[in-house]
Amino acid sequence: MKNLIYIAIILISAIGNAQSKIIGTIKPYNKQSATITLKELNKKTIPDSLGIFVFDSIPNGKHMIEIQMENFFQRKNITVNNETKEVVFEIKSEKEIEEVVVTGTLKPVSRLETPVPVEIYTSTFLKKNPTSNIFEALQNVNGVRPQLNCNICNTGDIHINGLEGPYTMVTIDGMPIVSSLSTVYGLSGIPNSLIDRIEVVKGPASSLYGSEAVGGLINIITKNANMAPVFSADFFSTSWLENNLDLGFKSTIKNKANSLVGLNYYNYNSPMDNNHDNFTDVTLQERISIFNKWNFIRKDNKVFTLAGRFFYEDRWGGEMNWNKSYRGGNEVYGESIYTSRQELIGKYQLPVSEKIYFSFSATNHDQDSFYGTTKYAAQQRIGFGQLTWDKTINNHDLLLGSAYRYQFYNDNTTATVIPEKTNIYSFFAQDEIKFAKMHSVLLGSRLDYNNNHGYIFTPRMAYKWKFTDTDIFRINAGTGFRVVNLFTEEHAALTGSRDVIVTENLKAEKSYNVNVNYLKKLRFDNASFLGFDVSAWYTHFSNQIIPDYDTNPNQIIYKNLNGFSETKGVSLNIDYLSNFGLKAILGATVLDSKKTRDGITSTPILTEKYSANWAITYELLDWNLSFDYTGNVYGPMRLPILGELDPRKPTSPIWSIQNIQATFKWNNKYELYGGVKNLLNWTPNRKNPFLIARANDPFDENVQFDGNGNVVPTPENPYALTFDPAYVYAPNQGIRGFIGIRYRI
Template sequence: MRNLLFTVLIFSYSSLIAQKATVQGVIKGSGNPIEMVAVQLHGNGQSFGAYTDEDGSYTLENIPYGSYQLHIQLIGYISIEESLNVDEPMETLNFTLQEDWLDLEQVVITGTRTSKKITRSPVMVNLIDKETLRNVQACNLSEGLRFQPGLRVETDCQTCNYTQLRMNGLQGGYSQILINGRPIFSPLTGLYGMEQIPANMIERIEVVRGGGSALYGSGAIGGTVNIITRLPQSNSYDIGYTYQNISGAADHQILGNATAINTSGTAGATFFVNKRSREWYDHNNDNFSELPSLENNSFGANFFFQPTDHQKLEASISSLNEYRYGGEMTEGPAHLAQQSEERTHRVLMANVDYQINFNDDNSSFIAYLAGQHTGRDHFTGILPDDSVDLVNYLADPPYGTSEVITLQGGLQINHCFTNFFGTDNVITFGGEYIDDRVNDVIEAYNYLIDQETKNLGLFLQSDWEISNQLSLLSGLRMDQHNLVDNIILSPRVSFMYRPRPNTQFRFTYSTGFRAPQAFDTDLHIAFAGGGVSRVFLDPDLVEERSQSLSASINYDRAVEKFVAGFTLEGFHTFLRNAFYLESVGEDNFGEVFMKQNNPGGATVQGATLELRANYNQYFKLEGGYTIQSSLYEDPVVNIDGLEARKEFLRTPDHYGYATLSFLPDRKFNTAINLVYTGPMLLTHFAGAPEQTEDAYKTSDPFTELGFRSSYTFELPGIDTGLELFGGIKNITNAYQNDFDSGKNRDSNFVYGPAAPRTYFIGLRIKSL
């Protein structure tokens, strides 16, 4: 009996040993072994992992028999995911990775506030990287955002040229611009800030259309733009100079970047500097500028310190200084010009983030603090024709000052439940407090904006991977805003179905609100009818509420040398108590608009198609086209005395973009870009010689075409490259040709490309 029991134990132990296997193989790319590829097996409540060596070989040992999910991934290559049944003592599996020419494996953070691959994110995230900004010769953020589906950047003033971003048909105040994930872009900063952020400050831009994540402010109804500033990654430097000729007006830009990291890789810093000087430009020869003169000086730095493998401290600081002048092209004080706008901005932005991971990296705690201070001296005025008014005007010219302070602090806790009904679920909980103070005064106009907004937000979010094919992102945000009577709850949910690794179906429902306050364009004083127009808030203004739906399909197909894909998205947003500006007549200074609620609300809906392709990294094509409508339920009086209209002003029903890059080798690069904008409804106030009565106008469609070519000479022995580049923006000179002239022009009657045909040349000295 004892011998029999011993025999059974020995047999059971031998069977147990026999039930374990070794999985091995070689991973290659373009016929060559690839080192440091991560190979992981997940299943039966266990995980196994290894990295390939210099021969591309990997080995996983002591793998119990059973069913597993195999993941093979390396940055720069398309990941492989497949099911694997281990039932042999030795499994040999070899793989070939395809290069990720379309950035399908990029890791993003904006959709969920945690690192996640684009193809695994329940919220659709689009990327603009620094190479794209360089290929389209973007001098600043404003010029780069035009090359994204569903986005449109427009110039809204003939005199000062402030810009605003429209996402999915909604104007700037419906979108949230973040700096390193922090909402420190105040309402006043939004007027000129997109032109003040230089392109060489930016590492990448993550764009989320719609409000699919509960972690950001409920005001992100149209979407979120997260500007990730340059990150310390390796020791490097980059110095450049660009000269642009804007139909005779000179534009000089000097930029520089440098990064230093210690030998252990635990600390580093990256620095940027940018100086721009642009002359004014007069398109219709009336001695009044269509492009203002600019003087920009910007500098800043990012730092990181990693005291342990599980802790990281990041900080950034930036200083943006700008002077701009538009109007009559004359020397001397601004108030002696026939008509002019003068702005001097001094902007300081900073943020600090601390993160510690614990519980075997399944949990993390994040604390952050961010802020910005903007000081502004400004002038907006027009010389009166009446002699008595002129004496009063010269005695008290309409100079003004602005001060804006934005402070934000927050805490966030992430925890991954690794066996939540058998799969992973990342729970995120946190809170943040934002205080934004705007003081803008022009005593001569009896104009004062003294606005302080305070918002306490708490958020809870679940990012649950129900299976390898199904993901559910659900969350709730609670906001207590000092200008809103009640606490507002905003539920949001995003669902993703992945029938195959290269195909994703997404559905998102979100709600949001905007407080009854002054936003970007409300703070702009424009010229119209020989005077200045201003916006005031209706005393009975209440918060605006939104409900948004979107659905999309994303598909990409990769073969050995070719990758192509598309995304088709439909969106629908209903705005209850929608804000709008109604013309209520004139006062002693000019036109007056009242910001009111539309009782019937407004609806914005449409569809966006994205196309992308890459052949062997020689050709890269990207494009997007949006068809949409934006209508108020009740017609709006845009000009006193004219018919009310339902259409949103300055909002085309169709628009799009395309970029094509040709890279035959690492030295030569040519990029072609195109921006198309369809017709849009505009108002045109009388006052200029060309316009004797108030009227509506529908603009013509326009197409802006540009290209850039570069060649890099590699300097032997010093690991340095010298890049020479040049090109043309707006090749066909598709620029507005019916500007108003003279001091009584309607400065808001402006549409079309931001600048006429522009030639540019430049050079870069960069580390290789």
């Protein structure tokens, strides 16, 4: 009787409490950082080393479980009733997830379904070689090369498939806000902490994105405020005393909006002169970037995002004894650049039954700089608005849109007598026609009216043949155009002492391109994966503006090319994922670039013949330890020397930058990482007598000229040189160690 009473009490208690237990499993689980949330109760937990998590004492009823990982997000609804409920989250590997891309067609689509080839690089890829900005992070992307253009102030641009930086359009969340002035310094101000992924399109994208998207497009997609961690921190420092700090904060405002705040601070203030030319090897910098993105929660579940960023940078390079008191003077040479930038980006889905989106951006960029005694002060304001309508009718997937872009530009050069105001009105349309399960064709065109250049029409076509879900052939063809902003894009026109000659009113550049792509993915029974991505392309330019360093070595002549230029090549990407902890991303590109000017054919300056990149990771899961080996190798490229007497090599050697890193993780919250950058200690001064011409006389006080303006050899100047820092093809920063720590909640 006594036992029956105890049993009755227990049953009554259980019924009164009406509680259950949930046991979950993540499969497969490689000890990634993960947070599991029981939404209604706001309970959170983390998995154990086997990927198992438990919620005890759960009230009966319906519950939502949310799992969040770096590259994975999923929700499941479950119902419990006085029981122990088991739930399984199937996590596909990074390479097996059906990746969604937006860059190639301006709409979300599976990477395997888009007729335009798009390459994806996640934040995990960027962590394999930690850098403080997106410019350096792209050095391990196949066919993409960050090119330094000045030994003193370290200006740079992004080359895609051998084409110079101005032919590469860089967008943030699809908005064309990185252009002209910001292509020189703005790329270094985009911190990796803001990035969810990077999408790369190689070949013209002008029919969707307009001018500048001639050689390719890099779309930087920022993190979703809904999926970001509540708090994150990442700090690293190098043996050169470079310090970088990233902080991230997420908050929810009364179930009306999610806010993500990101802060990046970078400081390098220790002058180094390892090549003993009395000039800084690397530009000294102090910059801060503050980013805030809002995802508004609407009752109709439609999209509304708004983001803003403030960026400020103070950088200088020059003679080792330079300080700000010498700024703009002729006593000690220095190049000092102050950059201030504000950005606003937004996307709003109209509250109608159709998929109609309004996207907008606004930027203000101020630059106050001195290159020796040459002052360059410039301001650029850009306003952009775009309306798109996404509509599917039978087998037609349509996108119609219109856009307006306003640009204000002013500087203190003789090229800008009055401020330049540009208005561009655009209309574009594309139609992807699916003939059958295996075949589809995309037809697109864009009509722009530029108040300086009139009407410009840019069509494109793409064809996709999908043999299987993992075996795809694509061919793309299109045209492109580019409106040139000379002094904002050609930093060589400002630095050094070469005379700048503009011989005519520069016309818009035009191009056409053909790109063939084949993608093959192999999945094996042991859960390993192998992917191949092969592309071949041909691009032809007319009216191209290529700086002429050859006609007169002491001049840079800018004019539309009397002739044509072309670039062609082949690239291969290989992705491998094993079932024993080994991952590899390998790439190689072979290209041939030629320009024909007045019937004479030559290779453009700073264009490599071939390149290769790799990122190899090996994980020891039982030890929570991983190793990354990243690097690149580049073939010879022609360099800008100052005439026949210049003793510097006219062609670069084969060179390589390689890095290694070890990362230790614990508690799903902490990561400690460290390693060595530039293992081979490669710098461009190897086998060269010097890098900067006339570093001992930066103001050319002891240079003599003849009546035609040519430099005369003298005992003090036997090579007939003027001061010139443009001889650069690789980073001038040697081997260095680094160590860092990450933390996230």
